[in-house]
Amino acid sequence: MSKEAGKQKRSTPKLAVVIMAAGKGTRLKTRRPKVLHEVGGKPLLSHVIATAGKLADAENIYAIVGHHAERVREAVAGTGVRFIEQKEQRGTGHAIQCAREAISGYEHILVLSGDVPLIQADTLQHLMTVHSAEGAAMTILTAVPDDPTGYGRIIRRSPDFSEVDAIIEEKALTPAQRSIREINSGIYAFKVGPLLKYLDKLKNVNAHGEFYLTDMAALLHGAGEKVAAQKAAEAADVLGANTIAELVLLDARIRAATANRLMAAGVTIFRPETCVIDAEVQVDPDTIIEPFVQLLGATRIGTDCRIRSYSVIENCALGKNVLVLPGCVLGESTVADGARIGPFAHLRPGSEIGQDAHVGNFVETKKAKLGKGAKANHLSYLGDAEVGAGTNIGAGVITCNYDGEKKHLTRIGQGSFVGSDSTLVAPIEIGDGAYIGAGSCITRNVPSGALAVGRSRQVTKEGWAAARRARKEEQK
Missing domain, CATH: 3.90.550.10 (Spore Coat Polysaccharide Biosynthesis Protein SpsA; Chain A)
Structure with missing residues (x-):
């Protein structure tokens, strides 16, 4: 040859x-x-x-x-x-x-x-x-x-x-x-x-x-x-599958094998038969998964985390020592070490939650970046927003990111305070250390260290309510 x-x-x-x-x-x-x-x-x-x-x-x-x-x-x-x-x-x-x-x-x-x-x-x-x-x-x-x-x-x-x-x-x-x-x-x-x-x-x-x-x-x-x-x-x-019932049995076998793989590697899964864990999910040792949790897609969870019941996490990356409280929904987002999410928080795709940050009760984020130690603890919507380290977002704050045609960015600096029930109309920038008074509608940039109040002046008419009730009685 x-x-x-x-x-x-x-x-x-x-x-x-x-x-x-x-x-x-x-x-x-x-x-x-x-x-x-x-x-x-x-x-x-x-x-x-x-x-x-x-x-x-x-x-x-x-x-x-x-x-x-x-x-x-x-x-x-x-x-x-x-x-x-x-x-x-x-x-x-x-x-x-x-x-x-x-x-x-x-x-x-x-x-x-x-x-x-x-x-x-x-x-x-x-x-x-x-x-x-x-x-x-x-x-x-x-x-x-x-x-x-x-x-x-x-x-x-x-x-x-x-x-x-x-x-x-x-x-x-x-x-x-x-x-x-x-x-x-x-x-x-x-x-x-x-x-x-x-x-x-x-x-x-x-x-x-x-x-x-x-x-x-x-x-x-x-x-x-x-x-x-x-x-x-x-x-x-x-085994193959010719019926939906057979498909479900295959699914159960695969998920049971995944749970057993994770537990063998040092992950605690309470009541694994109640959890839905996809085959590609990775979880590091010493993390605890409570009953009725769903971990989906290519989710990665670090060590010493706790995922409380009824949370759904899909295609996310969580660092170490993260606490996810009950009822949270996280999708295509990242959560850094020590952060606390929930209960009942919703992280939509593109959210980046920084180290030790808090996203609390009924807070929704979308393409939002929260810096180290930033907090949004109650009832807020942060869409297309960048929130600096240590900033506090009060209850009911909304970043108004959509003008009916395009999405716009809101930037909030470090160490700032945004009072409850404020609306920030994007595009807008709030400087470092600024204060936004509660109930404000902010439409212009706020310099660092400034106070911005955007609300109408309160008018108090003494005796008005009593007079109104009296008129009602006369009409009767």
Whole structure:
């Protein structure tokens, strides 16, 4: 072999992962594509892609899309996966036929189902190891669940023999074969050469008129090629979902695993079965999560925090020693060390709460930055605002950030005091150490160290109320 030929041989990609993601999921009875239903806080397909990405030898990951293809592409566009379109959904065998050109340059492919979110990278890596060691044309990942109903069965040459003669769908099982509990998971490793050689021999003589990839087992076996099988250590790893009820069970498994992971790392979660914690959430040790908390998306929480009941935190970053009191809603915001939030506060996207700052009862922030030690303790709205360190925002203060067409910024300096029930009409700047009198409507900038009062003069008419009541009595 020449050096150039050897170089070309070594450069041939070894393994591609192909994920089936074209199906409608008819039994779910929803309009949403099956693989976009969420468990553990992200689509089924995203879980499978993330697992495939952990495989050491995988050169590329392909998703075969069909039903609502654009929605599926958009949902996982940031994962680096490549797409193959199956314009007509005519079965899993037809899906691989659509992928023929993409996979032809690989030595092996690993076929995964886009609706099996619990599958583990170690399980897939072991499957590929067995596939290689057996020298098989096809290796099937199997499982032995407590109830095999609904799954195709694995027909082995003998119970202890690694080779497989066929996969028989449940509807076609003979009475004797119904006692077989080993099922087909729908996950396969293929040697690409034999697969492509016999792929067009698949027949669609079945009730649905579709080409099934499961039939490749009997085809390859009949052609003298080796078809092997490897049992998954945990049957739950290969569970899919054909109904909403099954989706909810998968979601519960993923969330339970996430809670157990966090507790094993030193996080206290009281009543974890009541909490909703997404798979990508990270929490540092010595933090306490109370019952009925939701931690969603890519939320990160530091050490020594306490998240009180009924709070919902999504895509946020919390520092250490943060207290979130009951009933708070935080979204796409950051909270620095030592800050105190709530109860019943709402941090909308873009909020940045500084070290030791307080955002209290029924306070709403949006794109607001509160400096170190700043406080807004009651009933305020701070939108498009910058609040300096140590400033106190009184009850009922509103930054009027919207003029009906555009949003405008309010800047409040350090050490300032904004009296209760004041309205600050943006764009506006309040200097360091300034005072705003309670009940003021401020429309012009306030210099540092100044007092601004923007309210009408009080008028008191003594005896007016008594005279009014007297007139009412006379009218009667």
